[in-house]
Amino acid sequence: MAKNESNNRSVEKMSVKKVLMYVILVLWALVNLFPVYWMFTFSFKSNEEIFGKNLIGLPWEWRWHNYTSAWNTGNMPRYFINSVIVSVSAIALVIIASMMATYAITRLKWVGAKQMNAFFMLGLTIPIHASIVPVFITLRDLGILNSHASLIFPYAAFSLSMGILICTGFMVEIPKELDEAARIDGCGVWKTFGVVILPLMKPALATISIYSFLQCWNELMFANVFISKSEYKTLPVGIQALSGQYTTEWGPIGAALVIATFPMLIVYVFMSGKIQESFVVGAVKG
Amino acid sequence: MKKKDIINYINVFLFLLPALALFVGILIAPIIKSLYYSFFNWNGMGEMTWKGLGNYTELFTSDAIGFLKALRNAIILAALSVFIQLPVSLGLALVLGRGIRGEKPFLSIYFMPVLISTVVIGQLWLKIYNPDYGLLNSALRGLGLDNLTHIWLGEKGTALMAVFVPTLWQFVGYHMLLMYAGVKGVSPDIREAAKIDGANESQVNRYIVIPSIKPILKVSVIFAVTGSLKSFDLIYVLTNGGPLHATEVPSTVMIEMLFKRNRYGMGSAIAVMMIILCFAFALLITRAFKEKD
Numbered sequence: 001m002a003k004n005e006s007n008n009r010s011v012e013k014m015s016v017k018k019v020l021m022y023v024i025l026v027l028w029a030l031v032n033l034f035p036v037y038w039m040f041t042f043s044f045k046s047n048e049e050i051f052g053k054n055l056i057g058l059p060w061e062w063r064w065h066n067y068t069s070a071w072n073t074g075n076m077p078r079y080f081i082n083s084v085i086v087s088v089s090a091i092a093l094v095i096i097a098s099m100m101a102t103y104a105i106t107r108l109k110w111v112g113a114k115q116m117n118a119f120f121m122l123g124l125t126i127p128i129h130a131s132i133v134p135v136f137i138t139l140r141d142l143g144i145l146n147s148h149a150s151l152i153f154p155y156a157a158f159s160l161s162m163g164i165l166i167c168t169g170f171m172v173e174i175p176k177e178l179d180e181a182a183r184i185d186g187c188g189v190w191k192t193f194g195v196v197i198l199p200l201m202k203p204a205l206a207t208i209s210i211y212s213f214l215q216c217w218n219e220l221m222f223a224n225v226f227i228s229k230s231e232y233k234t235l236p237v238g239i240q241a242l243s244g245q246y247t248t249e250w251g252p253i254g255a256a257l258v259i260a261t262f263p264m265l266i267v268y269v270f271m272s273g274k275i276q277e278s279f280v281v282g283a284v285k286g
Numbered sequence: 287m288k289k290k291d292i293i294n295y296i297n298v299f300l301f302l303l304p305a306l307a308l309f310v311g312i313l314i315a316p317i318i319k320s321l322y323y324s325f326f327n328w329n330g331m332g333e334m335t336w337k338g339l340g341n342y343t344e345l346f347t348s349d350a351i352g353f354l355k356a357l358r359n360a361i362i363l364a365a366l367s368v369f370i371q372l373p374v375s376l377g378l379a380l381v382l383g384r385g386i387r388g389e390k391p392f393l394s395i396y397f398m399p400v401l402i403s404t405v406v407i408g409q410l411w412l413k414i415y416n417p418d419y420g421l422l423n424s425a426l427r428g429l430g431l432d433n434l435t436h437i438w439l440g441e442k443g444t445a446l447m448a449v450f451v452p453t454l455w456q457f458v459g460y461h462m463l464l465m466y467a468g469v470k471g472v473s474p475d476i477r478e479a480a481k482i483d484g485a486n487e488s489q490v491n492r493y494i495v496i497p498s499i500k501p502i503l504k505v506s507v508i509f510a511v512t513g514s515l516k517s518f519d520l521i522y523v524l525t526n527g528g529p530l531h532a533t534e535v536p537s538t539v540m541i542e543m544l545f546k547r548n549r550y551g552m553g554s555a556i557a558v559m560m561i562i563l564c565f566a567f568a569l570l571i572t573r574a575f576k577e578k579d
Contacts (some may be wrong), residue, residue, distance in 0.1 A: 021381060025388075028378070029395045032459070035410050036398070038421070042413075051419040093308070101305035110298045120305065123313060125508075125568050127516035129537050130557035133323060133550055134316035137330065153447065154426065157312035160305060189297050218403040220519045221537070236405040243409055250413065253571055259404045272394045275401070279460065280467040 038257035039261070043067070043254030050250050066251035067259070073245065075230050076256060079238030086151045086234055087216035094212050095205060098163030103193050105164070106171050107179060117168070123161030128154075129221060132186045135227060153224055157213035166211065166281050170204035171197070210278040217264070235260045323554035330550040335510065341555035351543070353556065356527075356534040357563075363450055363535070364514035364567075371454045372506055375461035380491050382479075383469025384464075393466065397459040404456070408523025411452045414440050415524075439525050449533045453520050457513070461506045462548045468499030504575040511571065512564045536560050 026284060042050045043066055044059040054060060070076060102121065105113050135154060139145045182192040220236045229231050233241065239256055246253045268275055295449065324341055324529045326334040380395060382389050413440040415422045423435040438448040472495050480490050498502075518537040521527065527534040528543065535557055544553035 021386075023387075025378075025381070025392055028297060029392060031455070032399055034393050035407075035414070037411055039406075052424070055424055056420065066523070097304035097308055100301045100303075104298050104301035106296050108301065110295060116302065120309060123309060125512060125564055126313065126317065127512070127537075127557075127560050127564050128313070129516055129518065130320060131313050131316035131542070132540075133544060133554050134319035135312060136544075137550075138316075149506075153308065154312050157308040160309055161378065164305065189301075202499045214401060218405070218519075220405055221541070222523065224522075225541070236403055239403075239405050239409065243412075253409065253413075257409055261402055264403075265398070267331075268394075268398065268401055268435075272390075272397075276397055276463055277396075278394070279400070279463055286474050 022196065024033070028216065036261075039115065039254055039257050042250060043258045045251055045254075047095045047248075047250060063251060066255040069250040070242070070255035073252065074238060074242040074256070075233070076238065076242070076259060078231060078258070079233050079235045082148065082232060082238075083217055083235040085148050086155065087149070087213055090155035090160050090216045091209050091212045093152065094159045094163045095208055097156070098160055098167050098208065099198065099201060099204075102164050102167035102171050103197060106168055106191065107176075107197070117164070120164050123158070124165070128158045132222065132225060134224075139226060145226050146232050150226045151216075151219075151223055152235065155212075155219060155235075157217045159208075159215050162211055163208045166208050166278075167201070167204050169281055170201055170207075174200050190230075206274060207278040207281055210275050317557075320554040320557045323551055324558050326428075326551045328550045329548040330544075338552060341552050342497075342559075345552070345555055345559065346424045351539065351552070352531050352534055353536065353539055353559075355531065356536050356539045359446060359533065360515050360517065361519060362446070363453065366454060367451060367510040367514050368417050368507055371458055371501075372510055375458050375506070376496075376503075377464055378458070379463045379465035379469050380495060383466050383472075383495070384487070393463070397463050399456045399458075400460045400463075402456075404519035405523055407452060407456055408520050411520075412439070412524060415448055440529050442529055445525055445529055445532045449521050451525050453517060457510075461510065464506055465499060468502035469495055472498050480491070500575065504571065506573075508568050508571050511567045514536055515563050515567065516560060536563075550562045 013043075038056060041056070041059055044062045044064070045054065046061065046063060047065075049060060104110075105117050131154075136145075139150050144150050178196050178200075179192055182196045187195065218236060219234075220240075223237045224240070225235045227237060230238075230241070239260055241252050242256050323334075325336065327337045327340070328334040345351060378392075382393055413419075417423055417435070417437040418442065420438075422438065426432065426435045436444045438444050476494060477490060480494055485493070516537055517535055518541075518559060521533055521535055521538055522541075525533045527538040536559065540553050540556040540560070541548045543556060
């Protein structure tokens with residue numbers, strides 16, 4: 001009898017604890033969701049609603065023309081395309097360079113492979129900002145500031161260390177016997193790399209792409225310093241410029257923020273697992 | 287035999303070439319060049335005049351540059367990050383990691399801010415902090431707490447914390463995700479065994495889970511501290527170091543030296559200091575975690 005009672009009490013205590021836990025989890029979820037919700041709703045509102053009449057509710061009047069004016073006033077389509085060009089090219093470079101380097105480091109036999117790997121891993125700790133002066137001066141002297149290339153190569157360089165780290169994680173999993181079998185069949189190292197190893201590295205491809213994409217898509221400092229012409233601005237810099245023009249009208253700024261954010265969020269809804277994984281692989285294996 | 291070796295080394299070199307060209311050309315060589323520039327007085331165009339360690343001594347003594355204050359701000363941010371942000375992340379990771387209902391949706395929601403561009407987050411918080419129409423002041427007024435309203439980003443007293451809050455908030459999910467991956471790596475059998483031995487949830491966490499995710503905690507602490515030392519984006523969007531340099535961090539001072547005052551030598555000296563600090567802290571943290579073992 002007494003035992004039963006204490007059991008009941010501990011069950012009650014458990015459930016109170018559990019409820020409390022869920023309350024905290026839900027509150028924290030709201031803290032994370034609310035800014036996005038708010039951004040979405042005010043992007044459709046008029047100043048009148050945003051500034052007092054309807055602070056956090058759904059828009060009374062859905063003003064789609066906030067979106068058309070955001071899209072037409074600045075150079076949003078251009079910024080968007082620039083961001084895509086820069087990110088995709090940088091990712092392609094990272095993938096080629098890190099796949100090849102990782103193959104040399106993990107599969108070929110030579111003295112210094114370990115040291116070479118350690119050398120590349122320096123890039124994980126070095127603050128990339130520290131290279132901005134000489135890179136800026138070199139680009140300026142070459143006359144290629146204000147170009148896609150002035151961002152593509154630096155972005156590729158900054159994601160490279162993580163790329164090699166991720167590749168290494170995947171490549172050591174591929175059995176060495178495959179290389180040997182290929183060699184016996186008369187494949188040289190290049191053919192082995194291209195025909196045997198690369199096709200098996202597809203999972204690494206996705207992981208590296210996601211990781212570097214986010215780095216490139218969101219980068220601000222270099223884009224801000226290297227690009228002053230509107231036609232080469234990427235989204236982060238473009239949005240900064242746009243918000244400078246629209247200091248008094250919030251709706252169109254909100255619309256620009258949504259345009260820059262929602263493609264990412266929609267992709268995230270469908271591939272959250274893969275995206276999360278790409279952030280974990282590098283850090284956990286390192 | 288010899289010829290084969292040479293061919294092997296040529297192949298190794300060719301495989302490494304793209305990566306080396308990028309890495310050395312855009313990261314390593316420029317950093318060495320930065321070190322070189324940092325010994326000169328240079329406006330970026332004309333003659334460079336040798337200054338020895340002059341830039342560095344000026345950096346640590348001149349109030350006009352305010353590097354020490356910027357460094358202090360960055361260290362405050364690092365401390366907040368380690369002692370507030372990471373514990374929140376760890377708490378969430380431990381709870382979600384033991385497999386509760388709704389684990390995956392919560393995980394995905396908490397990680398979401400990491401994916402949103404810092405510029406977007408900055409613009410949003412500018413609106414939240416807006417003194418006239420922002421959510422924060424509107425909410426305070428609505429609650430009748432008018433005297434608590436502030437010009438959050440414009441007052442010296444509140445600007446620093448107002449900048450730090452979104453910075454810390456944005457990356458809670460990132461650290462949580464890393465730790466969560468670690469927590470999930472703890473074998474369920476060990477958990478079960480401990481429970482059979484009578485350990486409750488918090489004892490399991492304390493004696494089994496946390497010790498076994500120590501390597502990940504180390505990575506998180508390193509990322510949190512070096513990330514704070516080099517933080518830039520949000521601060522640039524929210525205050526750009528103002529008001530009256532109250533929210534300056536090393537990278538904003540560096541950008542100001544370079545592109546507003548054309549002091550390329552001094553800017554380079556700050557870049558070099560940031561590298562040294564990041565490596566020093568990474569080493570210190572690694573050592574601290576080793577000693578604990």
